């Protein structure tokens with residue numbers, strides 16, 4: 001969805017009680033689907049439910065409250081409460097529900113940046129995955145750090161794939177770094193990048209996201225998956241999003257391993273808007289509604305010919321809009 005469509009406020013459609021005694025504000029730190037954990041100002045964590053319905057524009061939400069949401073709750077007893085209001089979000093990241101076109105699933109809200117953990121090998125990086133992820137963060141201009149983990153396993157060719165992708169994504173611009181949980185390379189650098197910020201961390205299962213979070217914040221002891229999780233078909237190591245505090249300042253939101261990323265709820269023009277360097281170049285396209293395919297005098301295509309826009313990004317762009325027009329679905333564990 002585009003920024004404009006998402007400006008709708010979230011309100012519970014139930015009449016709120018005029019008497020707001022026992023009302024507190026807090027931050028949602030864990031969502032399980034049936035209840036939410038909310039940290040209130042004194043540091044205590046309350047178990048909360050919602051009553052009433054929440055919608056985001058025309059889209060149905062499979063989970064109306066996101067980790068990161070600031071909420072007003074009404075206490076029911078010392079440890080439980082009801083979420084009565086969600087304060088306006090500065091941003092959010094949402095995924096389309098894999099087979100339900102008009103349903104979206106909120107991954108996180110009110111974040112300063114996102115870390116996308118990938119690896120060139122084990123599991124092999126699937127072409128288009130990074131661009132698909134950016135489709136979720138670009139509507140709000142959320143800065144993304146692409147972390148290429150398992151660097152200890154990269155041979156010379158893998159290293160040059162990393163260097164190439166780093167140059168492609170730095171041109172947008174997004175950052176790209178290499179890490180290895182095994183050798184510790186890049187971990188201190190990544191930790192510095194997270195200081196004082198709220199960062200959503202996402203990735204396909206098996207890339208080492210849990211291992212990386214354990215290395216960033218010793219003591220969390222997130223469960224590390226085994227080889228059977230690599231396929232993307234295996235069980236998730238993380239089922240629900242959860243926020244953790246970093247000792248040196250800052251917060252991270254761990255999200256469930258990504259299996260599919262489809263965008264059937266988008267229009268072609270939304271894709272063009274969310275490929276930021278295309279959007280910048282498109283001011284010089286002859287047609288305002290140019291899709292940068294076969295239209296004459298297309299500034300995006302000439303930027304590609306002149307080497308100013310990456311051909312890889314263009315190929316991935318064409319793949320996504322083709323998918324939208326044909327209403328196909330894209331999954332990590334099936335070949336395109």
Ligand code: GDP
Pocket residue numbers: 149150151152153179180181182183203204205206207208209210211212223224225226227229237257
């Ligand atoms: P997640 O599914 O993304 O949370 O991945 P896990 O943290 O569960 O890790 C999946 C597998 O990759 C485990 O066997 C880890 O030990 C391994 N792994 C994680 N990071 C690295 C790394 O930097 N190098 C190597 N060689 N293996 C790693």
Ligand code: ZN
Pocket residue numbers: 282285286290291292293295297298299300301
């Ligand atoms: Zn164009």
